[in-house]
Amino acid sequence: MNKERLLQHCRSQLENREQRILKQMAGLRESLDSETKSSAGDKHETGRAMVQLEQEKLSQQLSDIEKSRSVLRRIGIGSNTTKVSLGSLVKTSLADYFIAISSEVFIDNGNHVYCISAGSPMARLLIGKEMGEEFAFNGKKYTILDTM
DSSP states (O other): OOHHHHHHHHHHHHHHHHHHHHHHHHHHHHHHHHHHHSOOSHHHHHHHHHHHHHHHHHHHHHHHHHHHHHHHHTOOTTOOOSBOOTTOEEEESSOEEEEESOOOOEEETTEEEEEEETTSHHHHHHTTOBTTOEEEETTEEEEEEEEO
């Protein structure tokens, strides 16, 4: 498994999410413009307020995407350590994990790698562990088979 491909997968997921949000924001701006041109009164003000709230939520999501990009920039794919850390690809007895950002599952030749953020419960259990160590998560016993 290639960590560069995993990083590219995470970047691509962020890009797709950002494009969806930008389209939604453009739609909201159009909606706000049409609200401005339509009737006045309480209904008008309520509609504007709802659109503005949605714009704020989307702005927060864009901010979260930038934070995720910052995390990805900190990952050095050439470094292999014996201990699990940010950027590690961890093979366990039950599943494989890439410690980076939360993203969709990466599938390559039938192999599934779960892209998880360093703050996720699973990553918090993995970080600092080494090959051969065991741990339990959700009532299941895992063994770390390899770290890259």
